[in-house]
Amino acid sequence: MLNDILIAFFVVSGVALVMGVMLALISHFFAVKEDEKLKAVRACLPGVNCGACGYKGCDDYAAAVAEGRAKPNLCVPGAETTARELGEVLGIEVETPVDVVAFVHCNGNCDATTKKADYTGIFSCKAAAMVYGGPDACRFGCVGFGDCAAACPAGAICLKDGIAHIDTEKCLGCGLCQTICPKHIISMVPQETTDIVMCSNTDKGADARKVCKNACIGCKKCEKVCPNGAVIVENNLAKVDHEKCVGCGLCAEACPTGCMKRVIFPDIPEGVDPRDIIQDASV
Numbered sequence: 001m002l003n004d005i006l007i008a009f010f011v012v013s014g015v016a017l018v019m020g021v022m023l024a025l026i027s028h029f030f031a032v033k034e035d036e037k038l039k040a041v042r043a044c045l046p047g048v049n050c051g052a053c054g055y056k057g058c059d060d061y062a063a064a065v066a067e068g069r070a071k072p073n074l075c076v077p078g079a080e081t082t083a084r085e086l087g088e089v090l091g092i093e094v095e096t097p098v099d100v101v102a103f104v105h106c107n108g109n110c111d112a113t114t115k116k117a118d119y120t121g122i123f124s125c126k127a128a129a130m131v132y133g134g135p136d137a138c139r140f141g142c143v144g145f146g147d148c149a150a151a152c153p154a155g156a157i158c159l160k161d162g163i164a165h166i167d168t169e170k171c172l173g174c175g176l177c178q179t180i181c182p183k184h185i186i187s188m189v190p191q192e193t194t195d196i197v198m199c200s201n202t203d204k205g206a207d208a209r210k211v212c213k214n215a216c217i218g219c220k221k222c223e224k225v226c227p228n229g230a231v232i233v234e235n236n237l238a239k240v241d242h243e244k245c246v247g248c249g250l251c252a253e254a255c256p257t258g259c260m261k262r263v264i265f266p267d268i269p270e271g272v273d274p275r276d277i278i279q280d281a282s283v
Contacts, residue, residue, distance in 0.1 A: 037089070038066040044085040045075060046275045048153050050174035052076040065090075073097040076188075077153075077172035077274055099191035100173040101265050102156075102166050104148075106185050107198035107214040107258075108141035109161035114211075129182040136162075137211040140201040142185060148177035154277045168265040172274055191265055194247035195231075195240055199259040202235045209257070216259045222251035231260075 042062040049057035053074035055064060064070035065086065072086035072094050080096050087094035119128050119135040125143040133139035142163040149157040149164065156170035157177060164186075166177075178186045185200040197216060201208040205217030218236035230244035231251050238260060240251070252260045268274060 035066065038062060040089045041066045041086060044078070044082055044089060046078045046082065046172075046278055048077045048172065048174050048176075048278060050077060050153075050176050051179075052173070052175045076100060077174045077278070079173065079268075079274060081273055081275075099267065100188040101168040101171045101191055102173065102175070102177050102186055103189045103193075103196060104142060104164050104166060104186050105196075105198060105200045106140075106142040106163055106183075107261075108136065108138050108212045109163055109214075111161070112212050112214040113138050113141060113162075126180075126182045134183075138201060138208075138215070139211075140183065140185070140199075140203075141212065143183065147180050147182070148186060151176045151180045154274075169268060170277055171268075172277065189265075190242050191267055193240075193242050193245075193265060194262060195245055195249060195251055196261055196263050197238045197240060197259060198261050199237065202237050204236055208236070214257055214259055217257060219256060221254040221256065222260050225250040225254045 045058040053061045055061040073083040075082045083094045114137045116137045125145045125147040134143045144162045154170045156167045199216040201215045208215035220233045222231045228244045230241045252262045
């Protein structure tokens, strides 16, 4: 009986030993060599996986950069910091990317607009917007339930007076808020923007004013005073071409409803790594 147990033990042990040796040999001879260049490139990226670079995520973009299929200055959240580090890894000079920040094109705060209905469903902008355009009188305005704030990896968005507000000192420019907003009232604008429209209502002037005191009425006064043709009114709504705008402020002065605003977008403080902001936001 004891001999049978010992035989079984040694047989199993022998099989395990042989299998272990075989697995070690297989892992050695068939191992996929790690691409050190790809590893170094991936370490430079912030890991937001926002897709602002045009790729599925940081891993996909890192592979494209390492293989020379993509420019190393497409990472919006990492901005200048990431571009510089990628340049060092690749041994090339990298053109500094244009800094962008998110902006909410709505000034329909609690004092400017009213509710058309009470909403008691899922506390989500997307869910609320599916019910007759949302509870607010303005069907174009911010729902104010914070889907964008929940999506922001840097904690740069807060809700105040019924609408979303963005702290550009924290904004990474990743565009996740723009993607998730069901009203499509968030856009990415150049950091140096000085004049901007805080409205998304395309109804005719009289109808727009009925639902929001701060709405654009499409009067074209801003368009007429702009010396460079940077402001145009299309579909009853003013728009600014930031490439033509020189920041003179004449459009904001001419706007009768105050929906055209003069703005200053503070950048992420000098010396602060965007990746540190992401890590703080994830705690």
